[in-house]
Amino acid sequence: MTGTAFVGPDTPSAADLANCIHCGFCLPSCPTYLATGQELESPRGRLHLISALHSGRIEATDGVLGHLDQCLQCRACETACPSAVPYGRIMEDARAALMANEPSEQPRTWRWRTFALRHVLARPRRMRALLTLGRLYSRSGLQQAARGPLRRLVPARVRRLESTAPDLRAAPFRRTGTLASPPAANTHVALLLGCVAGEIYPATHEATVRVLDRLGCEVVAPPEQGCCGALHSHAGDADTARALARRNIDAFEQAGVDAVIVNAAGCGAAMKEYGRLLRHDPHWSDRAERFSANVRDVLEFVAARGVPDGLGRIDRTVTLQDACHLAHAQGIREAPRAILRAIPGLELREQVHPDRCCGSAGIYSLVQREMSGQVLAAKMAEIEATGAETVCTANAGCTMQIEAGVRTFGLGADVRHVIELLDEAIRAGGYSSPAGPTGTGPSQAGAR
Amino acid sequence: MTTTTLQALVSDLRRALGPRHVLDTPEDLIAFEYDATIERALPDVAVFPATTEEVAAAVLLARRYGVPVVPRGSGTGLSGGAVPVNGGVMVVLTRMNRIVEIDTLDRVAVVQPGVINLHLQEALAPHGLTWAPDPSSQRVCTVGGNVANNSGGPHTLAHGSTVNHVLALEVVLPDGRIVNLGSRVPDAPGIDLRGLMVGSEGTLGIVTRATLRLVRASESVRTFLAVFDSVEAASEAVSGVIRRGIIPVAMEMLDQEIIRIVEPRIHAGYPLDAGAVLLIEVEGLAEGVAQDAATVEAACLEAGAREVRSAEAKAERDALWEGRKAAIGAIGAAAPAFYLLDGVVPRTRLPAVMKQVMALTAEYGFRCANVFHAGDGNLHPNIMFDPAEPDAERRVLALGEAIMRVCVDAGGSVTGEHGVGLEKRSYMEWVFRPADLDAMTMARDAFGGAGFFNPCKVLPGGHGCATGHAAELAAVMSDPRVYV
Numbered sequence: 002m003t004g005t006a007f008v009g010p011d012t013p014s015a016a017d018l019a020n021c022i023h024c025g026f027c028l029p030s031c032p033t034y035l036a037t038g039q040e041l042e043s044p045r046g047r048l049h050l051i052s053a054l055h056s057g058r059i060e061a062t063d064g065v066l067g068h069l070d071q072c073l074q075c076r077a078c079e080t081a082c083p084s085a086v087p088y089g090r091i092m093e094d095a096r097a098a099l100m101a102n103e104p105s106e107q108p109r110t111w112r113w114r115t116f117a118l119r120h121v122l123a124r125p126r127r128m129r130a131l132l133t134l135g136r137l138y139s140r141s142g143l144q145q146a147a148r149g150p151l152r153r154l155v156p157a158r159v160r161r162l163e164s165t166a167p168d169l170r171a172a173p174f175r176r177t178g179t180l181a182s183p184p185a186a187n188t189h190v191a192l193l194l195g196c197v198a199g200e201i202y203p204a205t206h207e208a209t210v211r212v213l214d215r216l217g218c219e220v221v222a223p224p225e226q227g228c229c230g231a232l233h234s235h236a237g238d239a240d241t242a243r244a245l246a247r248r249n250i251d252a253f254e255q256a257g258v259d260a261v262i263v264n265a266a267g268c269g270a271a272m273k274e275y276g277r278l279l280r281h282d283p284h285w286s287d288r289a290e291r292f293s294a295n296v297r298d299v300l301e302f303v304a305a306r307g308v309p310d311g312l313g314r315i316d317r318t319v320t321l322q323d324a325c326h327l328a329h330a331q332g333i334r335e336a337p338r339a340i341l342r343a344i345p346g347l348e349l350r351e352q353v354h355p356d357r358c359c360g361s362a363g364i365y366s367l368v369q370r371e372m373s374g375q376v377l378a379a380k381m382a383e384i385e386a387t388g389a390e391t392v393c394t395a396n397a398g399c400t401m402q403i404e405a406g407v408r409t410f411g412l413g414a415d416v417r418h419v420i421e422l423l424d425e426a427i428r429a430g431g432y433s434s435p436a437g438p439t440g441t442g443p444s445q446a447g448a449r
Numbered sequence: 450m451t452t453t454t455l456q457a458l459v460s461d462l463r464r465a466l467g468p469r470h471v472l473d474t475p476e477d478l479i480a481f482e483y484d485a486t487i488e489r490a491l492p493d494v495a496v497f498p499a500t501t502e503e504v505a506a507a508v509l510l511a512r513r514y515g516v517p518v519v520p521r522g523s524g525t526g527l528s529g530g531a532v533p534v535n536g537g538v539m540v541v542l543t544r545m546n547r548i549v550e551i552d553t554l555d556r557v558a559v560v561q562p563g564v565i566n567l568h569l570q571e572a573l574a575p576h577g578l579t580w581a582p583d584p585s586s587q588r589v590c591t592v593g594g595n596v597a598n599n600s601g602g603p604h605t606l607a608h609g610s611t612v613n614h615v616l617a618l619e620v621v622l623p624d625g626r627i628v629n630l631g632s633r634v635p636d637a638p639g640i641d642l643r644g645l646m647v648g649s650e651g652t653l654g655i656v657t658r659a660t661l662r663l664v665r666a667s668e669s670v671r672t673f674l675a676v677f678d679s680v681e682a683a684s685e686a687v688s689g690v691i692r693r694g695i696i697p698v699a700m701e702m703l704d705q706e707i708i709r710i711v712e713p714r715i716h717a718g719y720p721l722d723a724g725a726v727l728l729i730e731v732e733g734l735a736e737g738v739a740q741d742a743a744t745v746e747a748a749c750l751e752a753g754a755r756e757v758r759s760a761e762a763k764a765e766r767d768a769l770w771e772g773r774k775a776a777i778g779a780i781g782a783a784a785p786a787f788y789l790l791d792g793v794v795p796r797t798r799l800p801a802v803m804k805q806v807m808a809l810t811a812e813y814g815f816r817c818a819n820v821f822h823a824g825d826g827n828l829h830p831n832i833m834f835d836p837a838e839p840d841a842e843r844r845v846l847a848l849g850e851a852i853m854r855v856c857v858d859a860g861g862s863v864t865g866e867h868g869v870g871l872e873k874r875s876y877m878e879w880v881f882r883p884a885d886l887d888a889m890t891m892a893r894d895a896f897g898g899a900g901f902f903n904p905c906k907v908l909p910g911g912h913g914c915a916t917g918h919a920a921e922l923a924a925v926m927s928d929p930r931v932y933v
Contacts, residue, residue, distance in 0.1 A: 022781035024485045025525040025589045029565060038543035038563065039497075040524065041472075046480040059476040083778025085714060 006054040006061045009101030010281045011239050013051060013094040020086040021048050027078035027088075032358045032376045033071050041068045044078035044088055051095045061099055066108050069095065071372055073365055074235050075325035075358035089330060090277065096237025114368060115238050122196055123228050123241055132169065132200045139169040148408070165366065165405040167201045174203035177224035181214035188218045190302075191258040193249075193272070196228035198265050198397040205397070208424035209264045209299050215309050215427050220262075225252035229263075231271030231326075232363045234278065246275045247285060250292045261292070264299040264420060266324035266396040267363060270331050272296045298327060299420055300395055304336035313429025314346035315422060320389035321349060322380075322403060323356035324396035337395055337419045344426040350387040357383070361402030373402075381406045384414070392416045450493060450516055450536070458514045459494050462538070465506040470497040470544070481521065481539050485586075487788075488529035488871055492519065492539035499544050501619060501627055501657040508655070509625040511538040517904050518623075520651045522563060522591030527789060528870025530598065530650045534905045535913055540655060542593050548572055549658070556663040557616065557633060562593025562656050569661075578663045581608035584866070585774045593656050599648030601866035603699035603730070603773070606824035608664065610866065612647040619658035620646060623897040633660055645892060650868050651903035653896045667698075667732035671742045672766045675727040675749040676720055676756040680704050680807075680819070683725040684800040686752035687823045690729070691796065693744050700824030701728040701773050707818035707831070710776070710783040717772025718765070720756075727754075727823065728773055776820040777831065784816075784833035788845050791873075792853055794861035796826040805855045806830050813848040827865030828856065853879070869907045877909050 007013065027044040028034050034043035041050070050068060053059040069092070076089040100107055100115065121127050138144055147155050147163055155163065180192065190213060192206070199206050213220045230245035249272070253261050263269035276290035297305075319341060327333045334356070341349050360366060360376030384392055384403070392407070392414050394400045404416045450458075455473075462471045472478060472495045482491045493516060498504045511518045517537030524531055533539055545561035548569060552558070553576045560569060566580075566587040573579055582595050583602035594600070596618065601610040608614070617631035631643030646653055677683040683702055690697060703711070703726050708719045719726050727749065731741040746757045760766045780787050794802045803819070810817040810832065821829040830852055834841045853863050853876055863869075863876040877886060890908055893899060905914035 019785060020781055022485070022778060022787075023483050023524075024778045024781070025523055025586070026775070026778055028523060028589045029567070038546060040480040040541075040543075041477060045524075049480055049483070050476070053476070053479055059479065062474075062476055064474060065476050083714070083775035084781030085779075086781075 004057040006057070006059075007095065007098035007101075009098055011094045011097035011101065013055060013091045013098065015055070017087055017091050017094075018048065018052050018055060020084050021045065022084050023049075024083065026083055027081045030077040030081035032073060032075065032077070032360070032379070033372060035379070036372065036375045042071050044072075047072055048086065048088065048091065051091060054095065054099075061108060063110065066099075066110060070110070071369060073325075073358050073360065073362040073376070075362060076329035077325065077356065077358065080329045080356070090274075093234050093237065093239075096235075097239035098237075100237040100239075111237065114236055114364070118233050118236055118238055118364075119241050122232060123230075123245060125196065125227060128196055129173075129200065132173070132197065135166065136169040136173075144168065161409075164408050165401075167401050167404065169201060171203050174199035174206040177222045179219070179221050180210045181218070181220040183214050183217050183219065186217055186219040188216075188260070189258045190218045190220055190260045190262045191253050191256045192220055192222045193229060193261060193263045193265075193268055194222055194226060195265055195268055195397070198268075202397050202400060202418070204421055205264055205418040208418065208421040209262070211424050212299075212303060212420055212427065213262065215432060216303065216306055221256050221258065223252040223256045225255070227252075229268040229271050230278075231267045234271055234274075235363055239278070242271075243278055243282070246272075246278055246289065250275065250285070250288055253292065254288070259295070260297045260302060261295050262297055262299050262302055264395075264418065265398075266298060266327035266331065267398060269296060269298040270326035273331065298331060298333055298336070298395070300327070300336040300340060301331070301333050303420070303423065304339050308340055308343040308423070309427060309432075311430040311432060312344055312423075312426040313431065315344050315426050315429060316346040317391055318348045318350055318387075318389045319391040319393050319422070320352055320384055320387040321355055321393045321419070322352070322359060322384070322399055324394060324399050325356070325358050325362075327395050328356040337393065340419055340423050341393065344422060347422070347426075350389045352383040352387055354383060359399050359402045359406070361396075361398040363398060366398075366402055377402060377406045378410075381410045381412065385410070385412055390414055391422070393419045393422060395419055450514070454514060455493055458510060458516065458538075461510050462494060462496055462507060465510065466496055466498055466503050470499070471495070481524075481541065482532070484521075484524045484526040484529060484531045486527055486529045486532070486870075486872060487786075488532040488534075490532050490534045491536060492533040493536045495539040495541055497541050497544050501621065504540060504542075504655055504657050505621045505625045505627055507538060507540055508621055508623065512623070512625065512901065517901055518655070519903050520593070520597070520655045522594035522597075523565065523586075523589045525586045525590045526594060526598065526870060527791065527867040528598075528864070528872045530868050530870035530903070530906055532871060534871060542591065542655075545657065546591075551576065551578075553578065555633075556665070558661045558663055560592050560659055560661065562591060562596070562659065564592045566590050566592060566595060573663065574666070577666050579666045580661050581605075581614050581664055582611045585777065588774075592659055592661070596647055596656050596659055597650050598866070598868035601822070601825075601827070603701050603728075603822060605866070606700060606822065607696050607698040612644060614662045614664075615643060615647055615659060616662050617660040618643055618646055618656050620654035620656055622654045623902050627657070628654075631660070648868070649893075650870060650907050652893050652898050652907055653902065654898070655902075669735040669738040670730065670732040670766070671738055672760045672769055673727075673729040673742070673745060673749070674718065674758040674760065674769055675729060675754045676723045676758070677725045677727070677752070677754055679724040680803050681800045682753040683727050684803060684823065686727060686749045686754060687799060688797055689748035689752050690745055691824075693748055695731070695741050695744055697729050697731045697741070697745060697824065699728065699730040700822070702726070702819065702821055702823035703728070703773065703776060704819040706816060707776055707780070707820045710818060711772050711779045714779050714782065715772045715775050717768050718758075719772055728769055773820065777829070780818055780831050780833065783818075785835045785837070787818075787831045787833045788849055790828070790830045790832070790849055790852055791864050791867040792828045792856035792861060793865035794826045794828065794856050794859045796824070798859040798861070799823060799826055802828070802855055802859050802861075806852055809848060809851050809855070813844055813851075815845065815848060822865065825865070826861065871906060874905070874907060874909050877907075
C-alpha cells in the first residue's frame, strides 16, 4: 500500500465519499450496471474503488481505471440516490486528482485523450479544420454513397465507425455579435455557440435565436467565447477546464447580459458548475459563482418565460430523450415536456425510461465503443417501442448518438432539438422574425 | 489458504465458468466485501455463474479446496448476510437474471435468483398480477435475496412474508447436488424443505430457480397519510384500526426526526411539523375499500390525528410511498453515520416500547430517526452518530443492544425482516433456548453446510467465528475505511 493515489486540490473530499451508505439504490439506475450486472460497473462499486484509491488501499491499476472509464458520467445515480451523494463531482474530482500526478504516474491510457481534448477540442480553429474535412466528405457525396449504393464495398468495421459520423452538409453557424434585436427588446441574453454544436447542428442555433427573438430578447454571441470545458472536466483535465471557464466568464461578463443561454445540456451543466470549478481561485471564485447563477438552458429559459401564443400545428408523434445533463445534472425535466405539450397537434409518447442515457456521453461513444453500443441498443429498443416519428433531444451529443442509432437500427425517425420543434411551431403559426439575422461573419440562415 | 492453493482454485474456476466470470485481484474483490451494513470482509475469489450447473461446479470446487461459499445478489442486505467473514468463494448471482415463465392462469412465475424484485413486478403489472413481497429495497434487491432472508415489506401485514409466496425452489446443496423442493401445485407431499430453505440465509443451499405464487393486483387501492402530534398517538391509531377488525395492507410510521430528513429531499408531502405520520393503505374490491377507508379515517381521528389525507391519484400515492422507501437512504445525507436496527414487538406494546426506545436514545446522547412497519410491530430505529467522536461506536453498539433487549423483554424478537446474518446471531440466545438453537444447528448440519455454506451467519458460535456481537462489530468499526 503506497498512500493515496490522488494529488492536488481536486482530490475528492472525504465528506462527499462518506455520504454513500452502500444501500445500492443506484444500481438499477446505472446503464452500465444494467448491461453487465457487475458491481464493479455500478456507481456504488466505483465509489468504493475511489474511496480505496483515496485511502491508499489500492493502486490505480489499469483494471481500476478501466472500471472508472466505463462510467458514462450520466449521473442517473444521483437522481436515484436517497443519500444525496454528489457522484458526478466525485468522479470528476477523482479523475482530476489522478491526472495531477507526475506525468510518469498519470494513467497512461488517459494521456492521449487529454492531448486530443487539450489540443483540438479546446482550439476552435483546429476543431473547425477537422470538421471542414468532414464537411468535404459529406458534401462530396461520398458519405451518402458509403451509406447507400456502395455500402457493400465498405468493410463492416469501417461501416460501423462511419455510421456514427454526423451528416455535415449544412453550412455551419459561425455568426457572432448581435444575432437578434427585436424592436421592443426587454431582456438581453447571450448565446453559447460551443465547440462543435454550431458546426454540426447549425439548425439548433438558428432555431434558438429565432425563438428568443420571438420572446422579445436581444441575443448576442460574444466573439471571444470558446469551448465550455465540460469534456475536459469529465476527463479529469481540470486545468484546461478552468482556463476555458475563465475565458468564457470574461467574454460573457463583457456582454453584460441578463442570462447566458445554452442549448446543449452538457455545456449548460458544466457552466452552472464554474463556481465550484474555480472555488480555490481567489481572483475568480466570486465571479465564477455569479456567472454560474446566470446560466440557463434554453428550454428552462423559455418555459420560465412562457411558451409564446399562436403556435401553429405540427401533426407528429414525438418521444423525448431527456438529456442526462439536463435531467440528472440540472434537474430540468418538466420544461422540455411543457414546451412540447404546448404545440398543437403534437403527441408526446414517453419512453419507459426517458431519462436513461443513450450512451453518447461526450467522447464516451468514441473511447468506449462496445459499452456505448450496448447502452444505445437498449435505448433504441425503448425509442422504437414508442413508435414516434421524431426523437426530441436537448444536447448535440445525444442527437449525434441517436441519429447513429436510428441509422444502425433502421428506425426511420428523425432527431431534433426541442427548440427546433418550437421554432417550427412558431413559424407554422404565421410569425416571422421582424429583425432577421444581423450578426457579423459568414451568415448562413435557413431552416433544414 | 496458501497463495498456491488459491491460484489452483482460481484456475479451476476459470476453466469451469470461463475466465471473464472469475475475479481474483484485490482491487476487483473489494467491491464484494460489503452489503448495505457496515460489515466488511473480502472474499478470496468472486464468480459469476450463468447456469445452475455452473453454480454446482463452483460449489464442488470450493468443497474440494476446503474454502467457504457465500452467495450474493444485489448486496443490499441489512444484516451482513452476504459479507464473507471467512473469505472463500463468493457466488454472485446477478447474471442469472431471467424471468423464465409467467403463467397468468395458474398465477405462477418461474425466475432465476438474480431477477430484481421490481423488474418482476414490472413484468407482472400488465397481467394485473403481483408478487407480494415488497421490501423497501425492491427496486434493487433480488428475488434470491428475498428468499434467503424471508423478506418482508410494507404489505407483509396483509400478505405475509416471502415464505408464503414461494411454491418451489431449485437448490444447489453443499455437496453439489441439484435438488427440487416443494411443487408448483400447492401442498407438496413430504417434509416441507422448501419452507426450511426460505430464510436460511444461504447456510443450507443456493437457490438457482424459484417458482413463485402470484396474487392478483387489487381492483381498488386507497392510501392515507394520517398526521399526528406524537408517536404515541400514531401508535394508538394503529391499534385502533386493528381493533375495528380491519387489516390494512400496510401501516407505516415515520417519526418527526425522519420526516425532517426525508421531506426536504424527496418531497413526499409529509408535514414538517408533525410528531409522526402514518402511511396506511387499504385495498380490495371498490365497495369494501370505501368502507374500510371510512373506518381507518375514524380510527385515526379518534386517536387524535390532526389530518387524514386520502391519496387516490397514482402520482400522489407514489409520492407518499417514495418518501417511505427512500427514508433509510436519506439518513446518509443527514448524519456522518447511522446504525439501523430491526426489532419486532407485539403491536399492542408499540407505544410503550417506542417510549423506552426514545428514552434510551436520549440517555445515551444520540439522535434517533424512526421509520417502520407499525402494523406488524416491526421497529427500525436509526441511531445517528459521528464516528469521529470518541467512544461513539462502543456507545452506539451498547445502545443497539439495549434496544434489542427492550424488544425481547416486551415479548418480541431481534429481527423483523432483515435476517439474522452476522449482526444478530449473538442475540439469538436471547430469543431461543439452547435446545431450540440445537434443533436449528442440527438441521443446518444435516445439509452439510456447517463451516462451509455462509459460515458464521444466523446461528451463534461456530468454528473460526468471532463471538459476541459487540466484539465482532467493534473490530470492524475500528477500521476507519468502513465509513467511506
